Amino acid sequence: MAASFRSIRRRVWLTLNTLVVLWILLGVLCLQVPPAEFWPAAFIAFSLPAPLALNFLFLLYWLLRRSWLVVLPLSVFIFGWGYYARLASINFEEEVAAGAKTLQVLSFNTHVFNAYTNHDGSEIEASMDMIEWVATHPADIICLQEFYSNRGSSTYNTISKIGNRYNRYRFFSVSYVDRNKADVGTAIFSKYPIVNKGVIRFGESHVNRAIWADVDVKGDTVRIYSAHLQSMSIKSQDIENTYSAIGNEESFKKEGRNLARRLKRGFVARGNQVELLLEHIRESPYPVIISGDFNDIPFSYTYNEMAEELKNAFVAAGSGIGATYNGPLPFLRIDNQFYSEALQAYDFETHYEMGLSDHFPISAKYVLQPKAQE
Known part of the structure; x- marks a missing residue:
């Protein structure tokens, strides 16, 4: 009787493990599907962290059971390591060869330096602290999104x-001018000369865009992009409304549909x-x-x-979860740095000490690979 129960239990767990593996495979396939062609695929891909975590739990379960069935979750873990690395990264400090040409890049969505927050003395002080933090950061290149500058303000100039x-050399692409005659947009600041620059406009959006600057780094040119893609358009109040609607079926459906519509539009x-x-x-020639x-x-x-054509600096040189969203949804890494083959990231940091925006700044250090001798 006991043996029969163990056999049934094993079949149940194996079936569940198999369903999780199929979920992972479906999610990976959905990553390849443009949302404009089939938007439900984006929601399936969005769910991938759940089956990846469940597969890891099955791996531990079969290990503890000392069962040969551990082969199933272990195979997924090994062959799907690249996807696990997107969840969390483990890297150790690398040494840079003496004389190597290096470049540090900081990226930060400044949330207009909180200029639109209802100010009292502490809020003004927080804005000044944020601006000073950016201004004094030692990065060679600083890429800022939701950048805000008001020449007529002593605080926000x-x-x-x-x-x-x-x-610093600079390139500031203004998306719009607000009612205070302040400029809002995307910016690149550089210690090295900017020899060329341009803007990539995303259709009808006047806010979201990418800008680029060709930077002369001691004789080598590197093209730097600062990008701000379409917002999720989900506010903390939307999350709170959805949570508070649990238990009220009609209200929960309404709030859930509202969130789904916003996510779909963003995808x-x-x-x-x-x-x-x-x-x-x-x-890009560089x-x-x-x-x-x-x-x-x-x-x-x-x-x-992006990851199919470029390397991700967090995956290559970061450690931990690397969450960059400073809001009601935890563990979201939505700010990134990608780079091409002629560079190598050797250090990555998420700056949790700067928590005054709804994003945490990220910085990475790169080695410029020597040019091949002709």
């Missing part, structure tokens, strides 16, 4: 405080935007580093398209 004060928009971005990157707010998790068509 950020072009002067970040650029002029530290003799489709970012899928189109990343294709435009990659078209431009493929034409090594590229693209950093910014992608507004999509590593299990998305947007991220997957």
Whole structure:
């Protein structure tokens, strides 16, 4: 009787493990599907962290049972390691050869330096702290999204405080001018000369765009992109409303549909935007580093398209989960730096000490590979 029960239990767990593996395979396939062509695929891909975590639990379960069935989750873990690395990364500090040419890049969605927050004395002080933190960061290149500058304000004259004060070259693409006559957009600041620059506009969106600058790094040119893709458009109030609606079927369905519509709209928009971005990157005559707010998790068509052609700095040189969203949804890594083959990331950091925006800044250090001798 006991043996029969163990056999039934094993079959049940094996069936569940098999279903989890099929879920993973379906999710991986859905990563390849443009949301504009079949948007439900984006939601299936979005769910991938769940079956990946369940597969790891099955791996531990079969190990503890000392069962040969551990082969199933172990195979998924080994062959799917690249997807597990998107969840969490483990890297050790690398030494850089003496005399190597290096470059540090900082990326930060500044949330307009909180300029639109209802101010009291502490809020103004927080904005000033954020601006000072960016201005004094030692990075060679600083890429800023939702950048805000008001020449008529002593607090928010950020072009002067970040650029002029530290003799940085700059490229600021203004998306719009607000009612305070302040400029809002995307910016690149560089210690090295900018020899060329341009803007990639994403269709009708006047806010979301990518800008690029060719930077002369001690005789080598690197193309730097600062990108801001379509927002998820999900506010903390939307999350709270959905949670509070649990138990009220009609209200929960309403809030759930609202969230789903917002997610769908974002998936489709970012899928189109990343294709435009990659078209431009493929034409670059120089090594590229693209950093910014992608507004999509590593299990998305947007991220997957980037990762198929470029390396991710967090995966290559980071450690931990690397969450960059400072909001009500935990563990989201939606800010990234990608780079091409002629570079190598050797250090990556998520700056949790700067928690004044709804994003945490990220920085990476790169080695520029020597040019092949002709």
